[in-house]
Amino acid sequence: MSAVANDDSRALAEVDAVVIGAGFAGLYAAYKLRELGLSHRAFEQGSDVGGTWYWNRYPGASSDSESWVYSFSFSEELEQEWTWSSRFPRQPEILSYLQHVAGRFDLRKAFDFNTQVVAATYDETSNRWQVQTAQGETVAASFLITAVGCLSAAQVPNIPGREDFTGPWYHTGQWPHEQVDFRGKHVGIIGTGSSGIQAIPIIAGEAEHLTVFQRTPNFSVPSRNAPLPPERVAELKKNIKAIREFCRWSTIGQPYDFKPDEALKVSDEERQRQFEADWEKGGFEWMFGSYSDLVFDKAANDYASDFVRDKIRATVKNPDTAEKLLPTGYPIATKRLPLDSGYFETFNRDNVSLVDLRETPIEAIVDKGVRTSAGTHELDMLVFATGFDALTGPLTRIDIRGRGGLSLKDKWTEGPRTYLGVASEGFPNMFMITGPGSPSVLGNMPTSIEQHVDWICGCITHMQQQGVSAAEPTSKAEGEWGAHVKELADDTLFPQVDSWYLGANIPGKSRVFLPYIGGFGTYRQLCNDVAEKGYEGFRFF
Numbered sequence: 444m445s446a447v448a449n450d451d452s453r454a455l456a457e458v459d460a461v462v463i464g465a466g467f468a469g470l471y472a473a474y475k476l477r478e479l480g481l482s483h484r485a486f487e488q489g490s491d492v493g494g495t496w497y498w499n500r501y502p503g504a505s506s507d508s509e510s511w512v513y514s515f516s517f518s519e520e521l522e523q524e525w526t527w528s529s530r531f532p533r534q535p536e537i538l539s540y541l542q543h544v545a546g547r548f549d550l551r552k553a554f555d556f557n558t559q560v561v562a563a564t565y566d567e568t569s570n571r572w573q574v575q576t577a578q579g580e581t582v583a584a585s586f587l588i589t590a591v592g593c594l595s596a597a598q599v600p601n602i603p604g605r606e607d608f609t610g611p612w613y614h615t616g617q618w619p620h621e622q623v624d625f626r627g628k629h630v631g632i633i634g635t636g637s638s639g640i641q642a643i644p645i646i647a648g649e650a651e652h653l654t655v656f657q658r659t660p661n662f663s664v665p666s667r668n669a670p671l672p673p674e675r676v677a678e679l680k681k682n683i684k685a686i687r688e689f690c691r692w693s694t695i696g697q698p699y700d701f702k703p704d705e706a707l708k709v710s711d712e713e714r715q716r717q718f719e720a721d722w723e724k725g726g727f728e729w730m731f732g733s734y735s736d737l738v739f740d741k742a743a744n745d746y747a748s749d750f751v752r753d754k755i756r757a758t759v760k761n762p763d764t765a766e767k768l769l770p771t772g773y774p775i776a777t778k779r780l781p782l783d784s785g786y787f788e789t790f791n792r793d794n795v796s797l798v799d800l801r802e803t804p805i806e807a808i809v810d811k812g813v814r815t816s817a818g819t820h821e822l823d824m825l826v827f828a829t830g831f832d833a834l835t836g837p838l839t840r841i842d843i844r845g846r847g848g849l850s851l852k853d854k855w856t857e858g859p860r861t862y863l864g865v866a867s868e869g870f871p872n873m874f875m876i877t878g879p880g881s882p883s884v885l886g887n888m889p890t891s892i893e894q895h896v897d898w899i900c901g902c903i904t905h906m907q908q909q910g911v912s913a914a915e916p917t918s919k920a921e922g923e924w925g926a927h928v929k930e931l932a933d934d935t936l937f938p939q940v941d942s943w944y945l946g947a948n949i950p951g952k953s954r955v956f957l958p959y960i961g962g963f964g965t966y967r968q969l970c971n972d973v974a975e976k977g978y979e980g981f982r983f984f
């Protein structure tokens with residue numbers, strides 16, 4: 444490894460590390476690699492930094508984590524100088540933040556933008572990754588660090604006739620940079636996950652008419668987003684160190700955690716009082732700062748599910764529409780719980796109609812709209828809020844080949860196999876930031892990302908100290924980790940519903956619970972223990 448990072452590593456054909464992606468993960472990886480004195484190059488498909496927040500520019504796009512923790516903690520100066528305007532930051536503000544970070548720490552110089560990595564092949568004789576870009580360059584690197592995001596492979600469903608639609612259409616995860624003007628238009632939106640639920644109220648406020656095509660009714664909790672007054676900002680900045688430390692060891696990386704009480708052990712009155720009080724606070728805390736049995740016990744979860752269903756009935760004026768919007772048949776939060784700003788209220792507007800696809804399925808997209816079994820809904824524009832090939836998709840769409848030409852995609856046919864969600868047997872020196880098998884999407888992403896990058900850099904430092912050039916998890920460690928991830932998920936209610944957590948939204952994808960659900964703090968401790976034992980579970984050569 445080179446002792447000193449090259450100041451202008453952009454020109455190098457051989458570096459210590461290649462990073463893929465310029466979101467939170469790629470930026471922090473580039474920062475840390477430079478700190479370690481490792482030469483590196485980084486590639487990003489977009490024209491600038493931002494990752495998720497570069498691509499997801501749809502109206503209403505917002506983080507569901509509170510702004511003061513949806514940010515980096517590695518620099519106290521950064522924490523103190525940046526001021527968030529609201530509780531839940533919106534896409535433009537997060538993008539500005541990441542642009543600020545890139546500028547402040549001079550991180551852009553590591554990146555080639557508008558450059559897509561299409562393949563990475565491990566060369567066993569040189570212990571080097573050969574990383575190929577669509578632009579025709581090949582770079583050799585000792586380490587391959589993927590910072591490709593968990594929700595970056597957009598999924599446009601293969602509905603017959605999609606190409607026949609004559610109006611403009613968009614996927615929320617690949618939104619154009621220029622403003623999309625919905626005024627005077629009849630707009631259709633397919634999908635009522637987090638993205639749809641954020642976008643629908645805003646589009647409804649602009650469009651002549653909005654038709655919402657709903658396949659599975661979703662639970663949603665009010666975000667109660669609001670501007671942050673200066674005194675609150677000052678208080679947060681004063682206490683930020685303690686807040687961050689709490690997040691690091693909490694269940695979902697957030698500044699709150701499950702209560703010690705159980706929903707099944709308190710009286711009906713107490714439970715109702717608590718649900719109501721938390722509902723007024725808004726945010727994920729309603730669920731994940733609530734009773735500790737909600738995600739484990741169906742009867743406990745039923746109380747929470749019933750509470751939200753009652754709220755929907757009380758909000759939506761038309762009883763038929765309310766009935767169609769009611770999520771039934773699965774426990775709340777087992778599909779990713781959205782936060783909303785007036786989602787259910789939107790269905791009280793005269794210019795919004797709801798199509799229940801369980802009653803009248805889509806048959807085809809036609810030139811002028813969407814045809815269901817009940818007839819054609821004429822549309823000028825169509826929005827796909829149809830989600831992503833989560834966690835594995837961003838990795839398997841790159842042709843990654845490890846020892847003996849083993850393809851990652853082939854290895855993961857029956858579901859991803861990783862050790863700690865950070866490495867995979869057969870792929871030496873490939874480190875995945877928030878890969879499948881790590882907590883990742885089950886909480887606050889920047890908390891997960893910083894922990895992973897720090898841990899990966901710790902492992903690389905260990906290798907330098909030991910004078911070894913390659914690290915790879917053992918088959919035993921990987922097998923045990925996979926079994927542990929599955930066992931933890933099976934103890935919860937999560938596997939009871941088809942969701943992207945299980946890959947169930949992608950035709951043909953194996954049904955495997957993808958993230959580690961044992962909690963951010965527990966996972967952090969496990970990773971620390973592995974490191975303390977000389978990176979137990981890895982073989983070095």
Ligand code: NA7
Nearest residue numbers: 594600634635636637638639658659779828829830831943
């Ligand atoms: P999600 O949560 O995967 O939601 C996708 C939505 O699109 C969901 O309502 C799906 O219904 C619906 N969908 C998908 N394919 C179809 C077809 N073919 N026909 C009709 N409806 C369809 O994606 P989001 O972008 O909202 O959120 C992803 C994450 O990004 C989010 O959770 C945050 O972590 C950030 P289904 O439920 O499958 O019946």
